[in-house]
Amino acid sequence: MTGLVLKNVTKSFKEGDSTVDALKNVSLSVNPGEFIAIIGPSGSGKSTLLSIAGALLQPSKGEVLVNDTNIGQMKEKELSSFRLTDIGFILQTSNLIPYLNVLDQLLLVCKMKGKVTAKEVKFAKALLKDLGLGQKLSKFPNELSGGERQRVAIARAFVNNSNVILADEPTASLDSNRAFEVVKQIRYEVKERNKAAVMVTHDERMLEFCDKVYRMEDGVLTLER
Amino acid sequence: MFLAIKEMKHSKTRFAMIGAIIMLIAWLVFILSGLGNGLSTLAAATMKNIDGDLFIYEEGSEGTMMKTKVSGAIADDIEGKYGVKEAAKFGQSTIIVHNPKITDSKVNEDVAFLGIEPGKFIEPKVIEGKQLSNDNLFGVVIDESLADKGYSIGDKFEVTSSDITLEVVGITKGETFNHLPTVFVNVETWQSYAFAAPGSDNGLESPVAMIALQGENVDADAIASNYDAIETVTKSDAIMGMPGYKEESATIYMMLAFLFAISAVIIAVFFYVFILQKTQQFGVMKAIGASDRFIKNSIISQVFVLSLGSIIAGIGLTYLTALVFPEGMPFNLDFKMVLIYAVVLLIVSVLGSVISARQVTKIDPLTAIGRVE
Structure with a gap:
């Protein structure tokens, strides 16, 4: 199956002499078109889970399958090109590149792969228009509102047309109205484009937009709803 | 990018x-x-301008211009041998000249007095006036930098502490030697000035400072072993041997x-x-x-x-x-x-x-x- 599958994933970190398990035997599967949320207090292992699902970290034990590809055995270089083509990260607003305008933020991703084609430019523009940024293509991040910036981050995650979308606290530093708006837009794009999406958040108001909600506590993942 | x-x-x-x-x-x-x-x-402009392939210096001088004295007879003998097409004698002294035409405070000039053979490859081209000739032994070609100080064609000037009077016949450019403007003269005139004192020629026949050689595949080893009291140096070593260079x-x-x-x-x-x-x-x-x-x-x-x-x-x-x-x-x-x-x-x-x-x-x-x- 396509989508994202984690099987019995354990991640241990060395801390001085002892080892700490940040994730304990975590299993999770997300189908295309599904939008799930992971909540939990800080330090519970949410970010570690997201990093492993996003090919930023390797699990100590267990398997991670993205589109049926096991990323557990990949080398650093393969991982970075895998992230480029198969994973879309929605990062926090502060993670836009300050000297690139809205359109260039998206084209940068295409640039990393090689030459930017006319088709990619068209797709990027359509994506931005879809997210209500059609008039802001040549604005720089400091000229945008917080909500607009987050929408640029969403567009950037979709521009490589990957099957898996991972969102890291997309509503942090946004007020309620804007936060709802942003999450609704993620949901819309996920459903529209049939992606498997995971959102890490500690904002419980956003959960009504998600198909499933998992809770993470001390490295253990449980289905809540 | x-x-x-x-x-x-x-x-x-x-x-x-x-x-x-x-x-x-x-x-x-x-x-x-x-x-x-x-x-x-x-x-070292003059030295750099000499289109020589090999240079003959006095043995032990290590290519230093101020230490060398060789016999000019070698130049006459060596042409056509050991791959040498042309050999040119070269002599140098530093002299003080006085041009009576110039009357301002700085009447005396230090110049490099260079003896060469007219028509040989080391003779610089004049930009004004005439080249050196064997008919006028006291005619000289001066560098532009001396001309800038008021010397012009036809001027007669004296060499201090000798009775020689020289006449400017031509002006060349880009020729400085040992940080001084140059005065090119027939090598015979130079010899009569430089070796005026008896015994100062070290007993050499027609002494000069060095001899520049031109030719393809000049055989340096054969030259060094066939003539006495000389050594051969390359052009870059010869330039290095210029004072201060x-x-x-x-x-x-x-x-x-x-x-x-x-x-x-x-x-x-x-x-x-x-x-x-x-x-x-x-x-x-x-x-x-x-x-x-x-x-x-x-x-x-x-x-x-x-x-x-x-x-x-x-x-x-x-x-x-x-x-x-x-x-x-x-x-x-x-x-x-x-x-x-x-x-x-x-x-x-x-x-x-x-x-x-x-x-x-x-x-x-x-x-x-x-x-x-």
């Missing part, structure tokens, strides 16, 4: 300031090289070498700090999937574009300053040399950035995740 150009367009002031520093370094490099070139011209160029090259090293360090440190400031950005790019190479290329291409622009501006600035330098300053810009130094500077700055770009590998893409502000 994409990121590099966009960033420079966005933060103009920051890059303009770094560019200005690179430009000033380039400026200093070019000014120094111009001065070095000017000094070496002053010291080695010391002056060593000083200038030392300064240039330090400048290159310092500019490499400055540029490396600048970009090191830049990269530190942008760790977060690069972490995000790596999380999205940028390879280390993509980021390094963007850093290095940025330094390349910036340095190229700044160095070109530095060249422009150098030529502008050359216009306002006082007359008589030994400043001589050779465009080929400027180009070489520009390329070296460019390579050095790009190398500096390559060194600091290496730390990109250490940036962890994880910095982009789980950072709530």
